Amino acid sequence: xxxxxxxxxxxxxxxxLPRLLWAVALLAVLAIALSGLHAALKALLAVLTVAAxxxxxxxWSSSPVTAAGxxxxxxxxxxxxDHSDAPASLASFRVLGACILMRLRAPALGEQVLLLAPDNSxxxxxxxxxxxxxxxxxxEAVPRI
Numbered sequence: 599x600x601x602x603x604x605x606x607x608x609x610x611x612x613x614x615l616p617r618l619l620w621a622v623a624l625l626a627v628l629a630i631a632l633s634g635l636h637a638a639l640k641a642l643l644a645v646l647t648v649a650a651x652x653x654x655x656x657x658w659s660s661s662p663v664t665a666a667g668x669x670x671x672x673x674x675x676x677x678x679x680d681h682s683d684a685p686a687s688l689a690s691f692r693v694l695g696a697c698i699l700m701r702l703r704a705p706a707l708g709e710q711v712l713l714l715a716p717d718n719s720x721x722x723x724x725x726x727x728x729x730x731x732x733x734x735x736x737x738e739a740v741p742r743i
Contacts (some may be wrong), residue, residue: 605668
């Protein structure tokens with residue numbers, strides 16, 4: 599059996615996720631406003647909702663990862679914004695339609711979550727990555743996030 603080829607790709611955070619988060623936050627604030635809660639509690643919950651989404655979007659947009667690579671031997675490497683490389687391991691993944699969500703653990707960075715969606719990655723890269731992720735053994739990574 600031939601070994602799987604290496605896969606490398608440039609990475610930038612998807613623009614879809616922040617837009618989706620803000621849309622869900624808008625619906626949550628609307629639900630809070632239409633609820634029967636006291637006005638002060640409504641205001642507090644709305645502010646907390648917006649603050650939580652703002653924090654999540656800010657954290658998502660400030661990813662230090664600019665590229666990632668999966669070697670033929672199975673090791674991951676992350677290229678960082680300061681042009682250094684960090685070894686990583688695949689902690690878990692999930693394929694959601696045309697999107698791939700991966701959680702990588704790098705000793706120097708901790709946990710990094712990469713979302714490969716149609717707006718930030720090539721369809722061929724996602725297809726090859728899906729095929730290779732399908733061959734991951736049970737002990738190598740949990741196929742869920």
